[in-house]
Amino acid sequence: MNWKSFLLGAGVGIAGGYLLKETLDTKTLHSPEKVLHAVKNSFKKEGPIDGSWIGMVPESYEVYPVKTKVYRGGISRRQDGELQQYEFVADSTNGTVLNIQKIS
Template sequence: MNWRSFFLGAALGVVGGYVTKEILIQKTNVSPEKVLEHVKRQFKQNEPISGSWIHMIAEPYEKQQINYQVYKGGISKNKNGTNEQFEFIADAQTGTLLDIRPL
């Protein structure tokens, strides 16, 4: 066996593995459960939450001419005896809140 060929093959394998890992990391979405936990933490700072939900499948969304893959969900809060509901939209790749609307 030629050592030069062996090391060349091993180096190409390492480089190929690293490139594949980087591509997969960039295209991977944050889990919807983690996004919901992040949103709940943000809402809990003001009042307690009485309920929450999130769609488990990311869907396309456009905001200010930028296209995103997003998770949509909702939060219910009990404020002074009245139930308030909010819909949220969060980026599926980063988990960042893009929009919150009262219902």
């Protein structure tokens, strides 16, 4: 075996592994189910919920100058006999809830 070939192969392997790691770190998305579970648990602290939903495909979201991919979802619950519905926006890369808005 030639040392030059060995070192070239090792260098290519190390560079390829580093590039793959960087790509996976920036492209990794949280599972929408895990994001919904976390939001539901937060709402359950204030009382029972009737229903929930989340979009399974990340959408583009921009709040000047920040651009990211997000999941949109919703929670419904009854409080004092009245149906209340909330819509939320959560970052798909880290699961952080960016906005919650009461819609009814």
